[in-house]
Amino acid sequence: MTDTIVMPDASALMEGAIDPHLDLEAEIRRLRKEKNAVILAHYYQDGEIQDLADFVGDSLDLSRKAAATDADMIVFCGVRFMAEVAKILSPQKTVVIPDAEAGCSLEDSCQAAAFKAWRAQYPDHVSLTYINCSAEVKALSDIIVTSSSAEHIINALPKDQPILFAPDRHLGAYLQRKTGRDMVLWPGTCIVHEQFSAREITRMKSQHPGALVAAHPECPESILDVADHVGSTSQILKFVHDSAGSEFIVATETHIIHQMEKDAPGKIFYPAPGADGGCDCGNCPFMALNTLEKLYLCLTNAAPRIEMPEDLRLGALKPLQRMLDMAPKAKRAQDAA
Ligand code: 13P
Numbered sequence: 001m002t003d004t005i006v007m008p009d010a011s012a013l014m015e016g017a018i019d020p021h022l023d024l025e026a027e028i029r030r031l032r033k034e035k036n037a038v039i040l041a042h043y044y045q046d047g048e049i050q051d052l053a054d055f056v057g058d059s060l061d062l063s064r065k066a067a068a069t070d071a072d073m074i075v076f077c078g079v080r081f082m083a084e085v086a087k088i089l090s091p092q093k094t095v096v097i098p099d100a101e102a103g104c105s106l107e108d109s110c111q112a113a114a115f116k117a118w119r120a121q122y123p124d125h126v127s128l129t130y131i132n133c134s135a136e137v138k139a140l141s142d143i144i145v146t147s148s149s150a151e152h153i154i155n156a157l158p159k160d161q162p163i164l165f166a167p168d169r170h171l172g173a174y175l176q177r178k179t180g181r182d183m184v185l186w187p188g189t190c191i192v193h194e195q196f197s198a199r200e201i202t203r204m205k206s207q208h209p210g211a212l213v214a215a216h217p218e219c220p221e222s223i224l225d226v227a228d229h230v231g232s233t234s235q236i237l238k239f240v241h242d243s244a245g246s247e248f249i250v251a252t253e254t255h256i257i258h259q260m261e262k263d264a265p266g267k268i269f270y271p272a273p274g275a276d277g278g279c280d281c282g283n284c285p286f287m288a289l290n291t292l293e294k295l296y297l298c299l300t301n302a303a304p305r306i307e308m309p310e311d312l313r314l315g316a317l318k319p320l321q322r323m324l325d326m327a328p329k330a331k332r333a334q335d336a337a
């Protein structure tokens, strides 16, 4: 755990002390009102948490939402780097996360000291860093990107500008293929998206010949090669909603299917299988640490809380703000094309 987390104080209510008869959903709604809190949830959270949230979204949507909210408290149901982004953008607000251990394999793969040494080897390169990283790594980067903003931001850079991309090598390689830009890639991966099997997806497709494959660009190239659509979580949701197809194989974290079923009732969704043909591989163990009980506790205790030194926050804000400034412009340009 990083030093950007503050744990509950000694008098805080702990998990074992929750009255088992408590209506947790009702209590969470009551506390949200009482504390003027807003609950944000990523699409990879449990369905019951998504249903309680004021806003469910992808990394870019949630960053924007975190910046725009006028609540006193942001309860971030997602992983730590997402809650850090909320704090970086809203320093005056209390930002809490249900489980402080909710990390990310991409963040873990890219420690600040190693990243700094890597950057120093390429002084002429601009450093584009996927939002799935720590505040420390953000502060060492030039521009932060999400899976829904990266392509637009790369295309907005001068053609002769050399680029470093960290920490997801599969997303980086996908962006290289999409934009034709030659980037130096950090070798990190997402443990969830890396486990899907192209062979098993192809086998599943032969059992459901009409099914379309939707994949997140954190998947390896072999999976993206068998996909009918590649996009961020919100782009995948839009594809499923707009498509004339009625069956889909979903190669991203399985909890997004909850939102797909709400958004496109009547359509059928199959979680993409892993190498053993099973589908537990699609569950992010970090996202799964956040439960309804811990959501109730973090609202009650106002902890675990994200705190960070002001110089770190300002350092991380700069490249994040560049993304937020560039992403809408790139989107308008795309819409006009
Ligand atoms: P997006 O929601 O931006 O597609 O990101 C997926 C992800 O891996 C979040 O951890």
Ligand code: SF4
Pocket (backbone or CB within 6 Å): 044, 079, 103, 104, 105, 106, 132, 190, 191, 192, 193, 218, 253, 284, 285, 286, 287
């Ligand atoms: Fe990180 Fe992958 Fe989990 Fe997203 S799904 S939080 S990238 S480990």
